[in-house]
Amino acid sequence: MVKEVIQFQPITRVPLAPEVIVGVMNLRGQIVSVMDLRRRLEFPERPCDQLPVNVVVQAHETAVSLLVDEIGDVIDVQEDAFETPPVTLQGFVRDMLRGVYKLPERLLLVLDIERVLDLENFTHETNAAIDMDLHKGHATESARRVQ
Amino acid sequence: MDEIVKDFLIESKENLDRLDQELVKLEADPSSKELLASIFRTIHTIKGTCSFLGFAKLEKLTHTAESLLARLRDGELSLTPEVTSGLLAAVDAIRLMLAAIQETEHDGGEDYTPLIARLADLQNPPASASEPPLPTGLPAAPVPLATSSPADSENAKPVQEASAVPPVLDEDLADPSKLGGLLLQRGLVTPRDLAQALHQQEIGRKRLGEILIEQGAAHPEDILAAQRALESRNPEAAVETIRVGVTLLDRLMNLVGELVLARNQFLQLRNRVQDTAFLPLSQRINLITSELQAEVMKTRMQPISNVWNKFPRTVRDLARNCGKDVRLEMEGQDTELDRTIIETVKDPMTHLVRNAIDHGIELPEIRKQAGKQPQGLLMLRAFHEGGHVHIEVTDDGAGLNRSRICEKAIERSLVSRQQADRMSDREIFELIFLPGFSTAEKVTNVSGRGVGMDVVKTKVEKIGGTVDVHSAEGKGTTIRIQIPLTLAIIPALLVTSGSERFAIPQVSLLELVRLETGKAIEIVHGAAVYRLRGRLLPLVYLNSELGLVTHPLPETSDTAVSIVVVQAHGYEFGLVVDGILDSEEIVVKPLGKQLKKISTYSGVTILGDGHVTLILDIPGLARRARIISESQEPSKIGKVPEGMVVTASQSLLIVENGSRGRMAIPLSLITRLEEFPASTIELVGRHEVTQYGGKVMPIVRLSRILSKGGPPSTAANNDDPVQVVVCSESGRSLGLVVDRIVDIVNEKLTIESPGQRGGVLGSSIIQRRVTELLDVVALMHDESPTVSEPEAPDRKGV
Numbered sequence: 001m002v003k004e005v006i007q008f009q010p011i012t013r014v015p016l017a018p019e020v021i022v023g024v025m026n027l028r029g030q031i032v033s034v035m036d037l038r039r040r041l042e043f044p045e046r047p048c049d050q051l052p053v054n055v056v057v058q059a060h061e062t063a064v065s066l067l068v069d070e071i072g073d074v075i076d077v078q079e080d081a082f083e084t085p086p087v088t089l090q091g092f093v094r095d096m097l098r099g100v101y102k103l104p105e106r107l108l109l110v111l112d113i114e115r116v117l118d119l120e121n122f123t124h125e126t127n128a129a130i131d132m133d134l135h136k137g138h139a140t141e142s143a144r145r146v147q
Numbered sequence: 148m149d150e151i152v153k154d155f156l157i158e159s160k161e162n163l164d165r166l167d168q169e170l171v172k173l174e175a176d177p178s179s180k181e182l183l184a185s186i187f188r189t190i191h192t193i194k195g196t197c198s199f200l201g202f203a204k205l206e207k208l209t210h211t212a213e214s215l216l217a218r219l220r221d222g223e224l225s226l227t228p229e230v231t232s233g234l235l236a237a238v239d240a241i242r243l244m245l246a247a248i249q250e251t252e253h254d255g256g257e258d259y260t261p262l263i264a265r266l267a268d269l270q271n272p273p274a275s276a277s278e279p280p281l282p283t284g285l286p287a288a289p290v291p292l293a294t295s296s297p298a299d300s301e302n303a304k305p306v307q308e309a310s311a312v313p314p315v316l317d318e319d320l321a322d323p324s325k326l327g328g329l330l331l332q333r334g335l336v337t338p339r340d341l342a343q344a345l346h347q348q349e350i351g352r353k354r355l356g357e358i359l360i361e362q363g364a365a366h367p368e369d370i371l372a373a374q375r376a377l378e379s380r381n382p383e384a385a386v387e388t389i390r391v392g393v394t395l396l397d398r399l400m401n402l403v404g405e406l407v408l409a410r411n412q413f414l415q416l417r418n419r420v421q422d423t424a425f426l427p428l429s430q431r432i433n434l435i436t437s438e439l440q441a442e443v444m445k446t447r448m449q450p451i452s453n454v455w456n457k458f459p460r461t462v463r464d465l466a467r468n469c470g471k472d473v474r475l476e477m478e479g480q481d482t483e484l485d486r487t488i489i490e491t492v493k494d495p496m497t498h499l500v501r502n503a504i505d506h507g508i509e510l511p512e513i514r515k516q517a518g519k520q521p522q523g524l525l526m527l528r529a530f531h532e533g534g535h536v537h538i539e540v541t542d543d544g545a546g547l548n549r550s551r552i553c554e555k556a557i558e559r560s561l562v563s564r565q566q567a568d569r570m571s572d573r574e575i576f577e578l579i580f581l582p583g584f585s586t587a588e589k590v591t592n593v594s595g596r597g598v599g600m601d602v603v604k605t606k607v608e609k610i611g612g613t614v615d616v617h618s619a620e621g622k623g624t625t626i627r628i629q630i631p632l633t634l635a636i637i638p639a640l641l642v643t644s645g646s647e648r649f650a651i652p653q654v655s656l657l658e659l660v661r662l663e664t665g666k667a668i669e670i671v672h673g674a675a676v677y678r679l680r681g682r683l684l685p686l687v688y689l690n691s692e693l694g695l696v697t698h699p700l701p702e703t704s705d706t707a708v709s710i711v712v713v714q715a716h717g718y719e720f721g722l723v724v725d726g727i728l729d730s731e732e733i734v735v736k737p738l739g740k741q742l743k744k745i746s747t748y749s750g751v752t753i754l755g756d757g758h759v760t761l762i763l764d765i766p767g768l769a770r771r772a773r774i775i776s777e778s779q780e781p782s783k784i785g786k787v788p789e790g791m792v793v794t795a796s797q798s799l800l801i802v803e804n805g806s807r808g809r810m811a812i813p814l815s816l817i818t819r820l821e822e823f824p825a826s827t828i829e830l831v832g833r834h835e836v837t838q839y840g841g842k843v844m845p846i847v848r849l850s851r852i853l854s855k856g857g858p859p860s861t862a863a864n865n866d867d868p869v870q871v872v873v874c875s876e877s878g879r880s881l882g883l884v885v886d887r888i889v890d891i892v893n894e895k896l897t898i899e900s901p902g903q904r905g906g907v908l909g910s911s912i913i914q915r916r917v918t919e920l921l922d923v924v925a926l927m928h929d930e931s932p933t934v935s936e937p938e939a940p941d942r943k944g945v
Contacts, residue, residue, distance in 0.1 A: 012759040013647060015693035016745050024742070024751060026759045029405040031751050033739035062740050119741050 001113050003056045003063060005071055018119055025054070025065060032056060036067045040116055041093055059114045066116070077101045077108070095122055155196050156249055157390075159241075162189045166238050167460040170231055174463070177226040186234075187216045193241065202254040205244045211266040212237040218270050228467070233269045235460065236262060326355050329373045330365055340364035393486075396446055403443045404734045410436040411755040444485070451529045451538070452480035454493050458500055462525060465504045472511050472522040473504055479529035484536055488630055491610050492538065495603040499540040499626050500525065502600075507544035507624055517621065519543070535612075541625040547576050547618035556584065576616045580604040637735060639762065641728035641754075642711060645695030648760050649724075650733055650752060651711060655765035657719060659727060660710040668708065672800065672820050672891055677710065677721055683798050683814060684712065684721045685893075687772040689763075693747065715769035722768070731755070735762060747771055798893045801918060802872065802885040804849045809889065809918040811911070816923050818875050820888060822868045828884075837882060839873065846871070847926055848884040874923050881927045890914070 011023040011034050020039045025032050034054070038046055046052060052067040081102045085094050096116055101108040115122045166189055173182045194209035212234060218224040240262055244254040327345060330336040336344075336359060344358040356374065359365040410433060417429045455477055466473040484492070508514075508523035515521050528539040553567045556578045567575070578584060582601040604614050612630035631654075639650040640659075660679065662668070668677050668686065675686040690696045710721040733752040737743070746767035754760050798814035821839075828837050828846050835846040872883040892913055908920040 010758075012761070014742055014745070014748070014761060015645075015647070015695055016747060017742055021741055024738070024759050024761075026753055026757060029408060029753065031736050031738065031753070031759060033741055035741070064739060064741070117741070 001057050001059060003058050006054045006056070008051045008067075009054060020119070022067060027056065027063070027065070030063065032063050032065045034065045034067060035117070037116075038067070038069070040066075041096060057113050057117070059117050062117070064117050077103070082110075152200060152248070152252070155200060156245055159193050159196075159245055162193065163238055163242055163245075164456060165189065167235070168456055170234055170238070171459040171463050173226065174228070174231045180220075183216070183220050187213070187220055190216055197254075202244070202248065204257075204259065205241065205248075205254045208237060208240055208244070208259050208263060208266075211263045212241075215266050215270050224270065230269050232467075233266055235464070237266060326370070326373055330359070330369065333369070333373065335369040335373070336365045391446075399443055400447060403440050404736075406436055407440055408734055408753050408755075412757060415755045447486045448483040449486055449489050450480060451482045451484055451489070452477075454489055454496055455480055455527060458527070461497065461500060462504065465501060469505060470510060471504060471508055473508055473525050474522050475525050475527070477527045482529035482531060482536065484630070488536070488610060491606050492628070492630070495606050495628070496527075496538070496540070498599075498603055500527075503540060503542040503544065503624070507542040507546075509545050536630045538628040538630075539625055541623060543623040546620040546622055546624050547579070547616070548620060549575050552576065552578055556581070559584065576618055579616065580614065637733060638730060639733050639752075640711065640730050641760070642689070642709075642722075642724040643726040643728065644693070644724045645690040646725075647695065648728070648754075648758065649689070650731075650760050650762045651713065651722070651765065652749070652762065653730070655713045655715065657712040657714050660712060660721065661727075662708040662710065664705050665708045666705065669818075671798075671814055671817055672888060674891055675723075676798070676814070678815075679712070679721070683893075684710075684719060686710065686721045686723055687768065688723045689768075690725065692768060692772055713765050715766040718769060720769060720772070722765075733760075733762070797895075798891060799913070800872065800891055801889040801913060802849070802870075802883075803887040803889050804885060809913070809916050810849065810885075810921045811892075811913060811918045812872060812874065812883070812921050812923060814891065816874045816876050817872055818880070819873045821871045821873055821882070823871055825867050825869050828869070837871075839880070839882065842880070844873070844880045844882050845927075846882045846884060849921075850884075850886070874927070876924055876927060879927050881923065883921075883923075883926075 006027075009025050009027075011025050013023045014021060017023070020035050022034045022036050022039075025034050036046075036052070038044070046069060050069065052069060053071055054065040055068055055071070056063055056065045058064075082099055083102065084099045085097045086100075089097075096111060098110040098112040101110060166186060169182050169186050169189075173179060173186065176182065190209055190213045194206055194213055197209065198206040215224075215230070215234065219226060219230070224230070240257075240259055243257065247257075248254055327336070327341050331338060331341055340359070340362065341364070344355055344362060344364060347358045347362075348355050356365075356370040359370060360367055413429065414433065417425070458477070459475055462473055462475045503525050504523075508525065509517070509519075511521035514523065524541075524543045526539075526541040528537075528541070530537050549572055552575055553562075556562045556575075557564055557567060561578060561581050561584060562570070579600045580603075582599070584599070584601065607614050607628055607630065610630060612628060614626065614628050616624065616626050618624040638653040640653060640656055642649055642651060660677075662677075668675050670676075675688070676683045677686055678684070709724050709727050711724055711727065712719060712721050714720075731754070733754070735750040736752060738745075738748060738751050742748070747764055748761050749764035749767070750762045752760050752762055799811040800814055800817055800820075802810050802812065804810050823837060828835050830836075831843075835848070836843050837846050838844070869884050870886070870888055872885055872888070874881045874883065894913060908922045910917055910919045912918070
């Protein structure tokens with residue numbers, strides 16, 4: 001599902017677009033919508049001086065570039081370390097996750113890319129607070145690793 | 148799925164489509180041996196392959212169909228409508244089974260025994276004809292020779308077939324497009340010799356002609372002549388075709404689009420390069436790219452016959468269902484359209500054809516009574532003209548019935564009776580395109596269900612086309628569709644707004660206006676307008692509509708203003724932009740799923756400098772800015788009978804006058820809408836005035852004027868604000884105190900009861916309320932007798 005990773009590119013704003021869509025970008029001639037993952041997961045905004053990275057993913061026959069903070073490693077994980085998100089995890093983010101991998105030092109969240117890209121059916125409805133320890137780096141690794 | 152099965156499905160589908168046409172043609176010309184032979188061959192091929200692939204049910208059905216066809220071919224049975232229908236039913240059933248195979252790799256769970264029985268029944272003619280001799284020369288005895296048909300490799304079958312049906316072999320023997328068949332047809336070789344030679348050919352490696360000569364079965368000259376005849380007969384076959392997947396073509400189109408963009412960028416850089424060798428090379432690249440683009444566009448072009456091919460069958464079935472007699476004629480089948488247009492136009496055309504037969508063409512008896520031929524004519528025409536494709540569906544039926552349409556429209560509250568009475572025939576006919584109209588009285592199997600004329604219109608308009616209808620009662624109806632030819636590359640104007648660039652498709656563009664100063668823009672009740680050659684042009688500020696600036700409405704200031712005059716669905720308005728750049732040809736690329744829904748954009752493009760630029764959707768923008776409403780109102784198409792005063796469409800300010808109802812004031816006379824504290828209104832003699840713009844302006848209270856009398860009430864002598872409409876004309880001003888400002892409308896007025904009291908020009912129905920039209924100029928006269936009059940005001944229709 002992850003097609004490629006490229007550095008930050010100029011983005012053309014699209015006025016009136018949903019807020020999570022930062023704009024569109026020219027990816028070697030193909031027009032790709034750019035979605036800020038922080039906004040999508042309802043995290044606080046990135047600091048201005050931090051340049052995001054593009055992770056181009058493909059789902060539902062469209063390509064979308066996700067803006068993330070940084071790219072971690074590509075890692076292999078054991079299937080038996082997988083679990084669905086805990087029921088205590090409330091809030092919108094839960095809808096965006098497929099599950100969790102229990103790594104030795106920490107938990108790795110697995111994003112459900114199809115849902116992330118689906119703005120029609122999966123947007124925030126409630127204002128539930130997200131009570132979890134979310135390392136912002138995790139989200140990017142998950143995006144990388146999702147099949 | 149196996150490649151073989153896939154190929155079988157594709158090929159069979161094509162064959163079945165052809166079968167439809169041929170069966171219908173056969174019905175019209177039952178004696179055509181060629182048609183019959185071709186039909187037989189097709190069924191036979193399908194039967195062979197499906198038996199080879201193991202689709203037992205399909206094989207059984209095709210086998211029965213083949214038997215029926217064999218009887219027809221042998222002349223033992225004559226072609227009746229029942230037989231044709233039976234065969235067509237078989238074709239449909241085969242289609243269903245093929246679809247099942249595509250999905251499940253089995254030929255489906257349906258039970259086709261009734262159909263098989265029906266086909267078997269049809270094989271016995273009602274009155275048994277005497278057995279005519281079998282076709283000349285073909286031996287009745289089975290010749291167990293292998294042929295190209297794999298079915299014959301099955302062991303049990305061939306023997307059984309041979310007795311029930313003339314041997315498979317004969318079919319190919321008789322095929323005049325092959326050497327053997329041609330020789331046979333010309334009587335230059337006997338069937339037995341030919342059969343033997345073919346057998347030899349299978350076993351050995353020699354060519355048929357050689358074998359025949361060796362055996363002395365035919366003369367060399369005959370064979371040569373036959374071969375030459377075959378070659379010359381195949382000029383169509385000489386144009387070779389290959390099958391290419393549609394996705395591959397689309398990718399090719401995309402790549403060429405990219406190339407065009409890159410070429411555009413390349414050309415921009417060309418000017419910077421000094422190298423003299425560079426220039427001719429860049430020219431070449433330019434030329435080649437343009438040609439490549441043109442050629443690849445052609446691959447997407449398909450003849451409209453692809454859509455029309457199924458109509459003979461559709462028309463036949465439909466006509467029979469309705470008990471009507473209809474002849475279908477098609478003109479311009481080779482007219483080519485881009486594939487996407489074909490897809491869009493397919494369903495609408497089907498609907499139009501069905502409509503014509505169901506509602507247009509009358510029953511034969513009725514036609515006879517009307518002095519027409521009992522057989523109705525349905526004509527399809529397609530041609531290129533002026534950069535557009537024109538498609539016409541014409542029938543010589545009863546035509547559109549004006550009163551019936553009116554009744555239905557009134558019934559469904561689409562128009563009022565008064566409006567309907569005022570509309571021309573053409574306008575009434577266009578009502579059929581309104582949503583909500585298409586529900587027929589009784590929803591037949593044939594039409595009146597879901598796909599209506601409104602869907603036809605929407606689909607066509609979505610690709611930039613138009614639909615219109617012409618009809619003469621009793622004579623017939625013609626529906627005409629016009630579609631522009633090229634889609635993906637359009638000329639556009641680039642503009643800037645709020646530091647972003649946007650593209651406006653030229654098709655929406657009317658003209659460009661540059662105002663040196665913004666003062667010419669007038670603001671009425673929050674709406675900006677500009678007088679363009681006497682007409683009021685509503686203005687839309689692009690940066691405001693797109694949310695690029697935060698303050699609600701820019702003040703009219705001294706800086707220069709650029710206005711792009713555009714039109715959407717016939718409505719004109721001016722788009723105020725920051726700057727106007729050049730015109731360019733741009734490649735339209737679609738926006739992603741998440742952004743497609745934004746109504747103000749119709750796509751996106753990459754400009755020569757690599758920047759991504761949004762393409763504005765002018766109708767979408769117009770809807771968003773409330774220039775046009777969601778539905779198309781019929782109120783714009785009024786025509787007025789004698790005796791009423793009609794004005795041109797103009798903008799009016801509607802005010803409410805306390806309990807006395809509503810009044811309308813022409814926007815062109817209004818300068819500003821103000822609010823003053825009541826205390827600023829002073830009394831001079833009997834007149835109220837106020838200081839405005841450094842001058843003394845008379846004040847008129849509407850309530851006083853129209854209730855005919857009573858002194859000006861100064862009771863409200865406090866700081867309550869009063870709403871004042873400031874009007875001026877020919878240097879005179881007047882402030883009208885009103886109770887409430889309601890709205891601004893843009894309407895044609897029909898002034899129904901002219902001038903019943905002073906100060907009122909007449910009354911009209913606006914927004915469904917009786918609204919009196921203020922005679923502002925007369926009021927000005929009355930109120931300012933002291934002001935020296937300029938030349939007599941020009942009372943052109945208010």
